[in-house]
Amino acid sequence: MSTRTPLMAGNWKMNLNHLEAIAHVQKLAFALADKDYDAVEVAVLPPFTDLRSVQTLVDGDKLKVKYGAQDISAHDSGAYTGEISGTMLAKLKCTYVVIGHSERRQYHNETDELVNAKAKAAFKHGLTPILCVGEELDVREAGNHVSHTLEQVEGGLKGLPAEQAESIVIAYEPVWAIGTGKVCGADDAQEVCAAIRGKIAELYTQEVADKVRVQYGGSVKSGNVAEIMSKPDIDGALVGGASLDAGEFVKIVRFRDQ
Numbered sequence: 016m017s018t019r020t021p022l023m024a025g026n027w028k029m030n031l032n033h034l035e036a037i038a039h040v041q042k043l044a045f046a047l048a049d050k051d052y053d054a055v056e057v058a059v060l061p062p063f064t065d066l067r068s069v070q071t072l073v074d075g076d077k078l079k080v081k082y083g084a085q086d087i088s089a090h091d092s093g094a095y096t097g098e099i100s101g102t103m104l105a106k107l108k109c110t111y112v113v114i115g116h117s118e119r120r121q122y123h124n125e126t127d128e129l130v131n132a133k134a135k136a137a138f139k140h141g142l143t144p145i146l147c148v149g150e151e152l153d154v155r156e157a158g159n160h161v162s163h164t165l166e167q168v169e170g171g172l173k174g175l176p177a178e179q180a181e182s183i184v185i186a187y188e189p190v191w192a193i194g195t196g197k198v199c200g201a202d203d204a205q206e207v208c209a210a211i212r213g214k215i216a217e218l219y220t221q222e223v224a225d226k227v228r229v230q231y232g233g234s235v236k237s238g239n240v241a242e243i244m245s246k247p248d249i250d251g252a253l254v255g256g257a258s259l260d261a262g263e264f265v266k267i268v269r270f271r272d273q
């Protein structure tokens with residue numbers, strides 16, 4: 016049996032200002048009991064401008080919810096207007112950082128090379144990357160979804176030592192299932208998540224692969240999460256739209272009760 020603790024993470028994308036963020040995390044803290052945090056790890060991934068507010072609340076009230084950022088600069092400091100460094104995120108005590116989200120690959124032309132540099136920057140500052148991978152619709156229709164996704168996995172992990180690779184989180188997010196309401200079938204998601212684990216075993220060892228958490232993301236809701244989470248190689252969910260509703264996200268966290 017897997018000893019991997021599921022990670023249920025809410026990617027708020029560009030939603031909720033810092034006041035709304037405080038109200039939202041308060042609702043989560045109020046609704047989640049200690050046993051929820053024992054069963055799974057819960058994380059929120061707010062916009063950069065909310066992180067200080069979330070940190071103050073989590074620290075002040077000793078909340079068990081974890082938090083992280085949606086992106087990181089590949090650089091440590093300097094003339095990079097608009098970027099946020101790993102040093103800054105570490106100072107705000109972030110646990111996680113999303114890298115290579117398809118929206119960044121698509122709208123900001125992020126390449127595997129840049130995503131890999133961001134993974135290295137994250138580890139350098141003690142942050143755990145959530146490396147997003149996944150294919151567009153035409154790639155799936157052509158039957159190349161597994162090879163496409165594994166290329167992104169290999170590109171993102173390039174040069175990382177085993178001690179870092181084993182702690183990374185990989186989020187399989189088929190682009191056609193993001194924000195569309197079209198959830199990837201649980202068996203289809205399992206196929207790719209198992210292939211991702213197989214690729215890590217090939218690049219490192221089976222022991223490393225067994226430690227890596229592989230999440231599924233793309234139109235996850237309280238109504239479909241239990242089936243997705245029943246698959247052996249799926250260790251959590253990266254939730255977009257449904258994570259903006261605190262009540263719905265709590266139900267997702269409690270997928271075992273569905």
Ligand SMILES: O=C(CO)COP(=O)(O)O
Nearest residue numbers: 026193194233234255256
């Ligand atoms: O992109 C996602 C999470 O990173 C998924 O978004 P949705 O849950 O809104 O489909």
